[in-house]
Amino acid sequence: MARPLTPAEQEWLKRYEPGEWPRPSVTVDLAVFTVRDADLKVLLVRRKEPPYAGLWALPGGFVRVGPSRSDQGEDLDAAAHRELEEETGLRRGTVFLEQLRAFGAPGRDPRMRVISVAYAALVAPEQAMVVVGGSDAAEARFFSVGQDLDASALAFDHEQVLSCAVQWIRRRLNDSAVACALVPETFTVAELRAVHEAVQGATHDPGNFRRRFKRMVTDGLIVQAPGRRHTGTKPARVYRFAPARGEA
Amino acid sequence: MARPLTPAEQEWLKRYEPGEWPRPSVTVDLAVFTVRDADLKVLLVRRKEPPYAGLWALPGGFVRVGPSRSDQGEDLDAAAHRELEEETGLRRGTVFLEQLRAFGAPGRDPRMRVISVAYAALVAPEQAMVVVGGSDAAEARFFSVGQDLDASALAFDHEQVLSCAVQWIRRRLNDSAVACALVPETFTVAELRAVHEAVQGATHDPGNFRRRFKRMVTDGLIVQAPGRRHTGTKPARVYRFAPARGEA
DNA sequence: TCAATAGTGTCTTTCAGACAGTATATA
């Protein structure tokens, strides 16, 4: 953060008055993903007010900007976390959140100039159950990406934002922090494979996937958990992601 | 872009008055890279006004926000291109420009809340010569990244922005559109290798790099150009990037 | 016993890194 201001600069700052140029509103938009029933889903809320009342949109809201130099308001990440909690009840720590990019085409909001900072949020399936019925959003639902979702019918430019977010999650799924945020506490090889297949929208060879999985085990990213899971026919070994290096 | 507004929404919009919440200023910041003398360089301008007058900073400026709903101002990419031309004289088409992300920590600008959208711009070495002496920037200079540059002495949070931009260029150099923007019209294998070595800050085995290069030729990304380059000892074949698929 | 999934192993291709060797310019 650069150097602290010099006394001369402090003096200058006291007398400084920002120009009266028009300013944009700034929002955060959230693409909240989860995987359930071997299917990638994204959270949408139905808008209750104009414009586009009745249409589905990504959750989000305005970044709080403070009234003064000493209180400039909240950070972008903080705004994303706050909106996420307000609209879904999901608290910091239970979600993986990452900024994607800013969208700022003139006219993207018919009311006024709005620049939006897009975030991707990843929610484990257990958490996703809790989501429906946040305090703010009247109607919120997970939609199957590319199935029961007609992206071109979304409000604003959320089709573009969602498309960007889907590309992001496909690129980043190999990052164990990303995959970790999409699976339950413990999981089998087949369950992690199902997540990959749902996100990528393609099938993986079970044997080849198992080989990559085992490499993650030998690399210490994944560790075995006690017990076995009895779901289909033959019981399967159970694993969990190792606690991240940075935290220990 | 969603659907057009319904007549009812048009009516509603006429009566709509945006709330008087405080809004942030929004700027674009540019990390303008070039490679010269086998060295990755980034353009900095010396600030002539407070705050941080005298310190070096990334070029950039405010996004123009229109005064009305019908004129909401310029797109973010347009703002980046405009600022780039104002401060360096480089026109659209002569540079590769890509958005990185938004930076919006409270306090990053001591004057007021400013949210900045960071861009990376890539300039071929021939163009880079022209840069010094733009109309706006009193003093502008290319600094060798990680050599004669003390990033912690930059104004605002430009150390973070620059760090993000350097990571970006290292990740994306394999994209031929990115590499293409950093080399002259024609180049030898060794010259492209020098660009890679400068950006990555590591040496590459000449034989192995040549193999990758030849794969790009067989893939049609690079084509041979007439003549040979006589620089050191043995003259070398000359190549150019093939025109992008999308343009043809 | 059968069907389904868990789990193992093999063959091939691709590509990167290390490095040896040949060819051809200039000094």
Added chain:
DNA sequence: TATATACTGTCTGAAAGACACTATTGA
């Protein structure tokens, strides 16, 4: 002739895709 660089080729290992095979369970 010496040396630096252009250019070619080989050996090795890591990893992915295709696919065959065995093992173990529940129905």
